[in-house]
Amino acid sequence: MTKSKHQAVGVDIGGTGVKAALVDVKTGELLSDRVKLPTPEGGEPDAIRDAVVELVGRLEAPSGTPIGVTFPAIVRHGRTMSAANVSKAWIGLEAERLFEQALGRDIHFVNDADAAGFAEDHYGAAKDASGLVIMTTLGTGIGGALIYEGVLIPNAELGHLEIDGYDAESRASNRAREREELSWEAWAERLQRYYTHLEFLFSPDLFVVGGGVSKSSELFLPLLRIDTPIVPAKLRNNAGIIGAAALARGV
Secondary structure (H helix, E strand, O other): OOOHHHEEEEEEEOOOEEEEEEEEOOOOEEOOOOEEEEOOOOOOHHHHHHHHHHHHHHHOOOOOOOEEEEEOOOEEOOEEOOOOOOOHHHOOEOHHHHHHHHHOOOEEEEEHHHHHHHHHHHHOOOOOOOOEEEEEEEOOOEEEEEEEOOEEEOOOOHHHOEEOOEEHHHHHOHHHHHHOOOOHHHHHHHHHHHHHHHHHHHOOOEEEEEOHHHHHHHHOHHHOOOOOOEEEOOOHHHHHHHHHHHHHHOO
16 A cells, blocks of 8 residues: 555546546556546536535545645636636635635645646656646647646646637637537648647647547647647546646645
């Protein structure tokens, strides 16, 4: 059994599901089965809080185990400053305090894309990378995370960069591909514009591409022509859980 000093609980709150697991933050491996509940209808704060309390209880983690929680929002000093696919009641809410009071201990509250990017940098596709790593998740929108030499730079809303007069995610997200029934080649042209712009702005050393569509990365990543190496994410649906746990433990 891994020593408790290397354990932490990761909770990943999404628009459709809330999932959690006990994590070995030394290796990035799950120490328990992943437990999951559907996100409560309407995504109200108290209902999601109760779901998280139930899941943490199911894990039976040792007393005092750090807990990290991800959420699809800009998170500043424990407050949620936006809300994606959940109730607008989250906007401006002292969310970290809400969960700390319910769980009876300190937690680490973090944006979901930031947690996933941190996990990929420490345990996944960017584990051996140096310099600036940019993680982008191509899904309903485009999430982003910046990690420089292992340090997370939080709340990079990379999907909202304006390109050719549009929010990038409105044209280049996976939802846009599906909505407009774009071929892989046509979508890759939009991704080319997006990643060329990111490359110009940030001069990264590596791009990591996540989101469910990354499972089909061989159909679109080879079509891109950029100088920066670009690779698919490795940790899939566990990235948020692992990243939240690692950040809570102070890896």
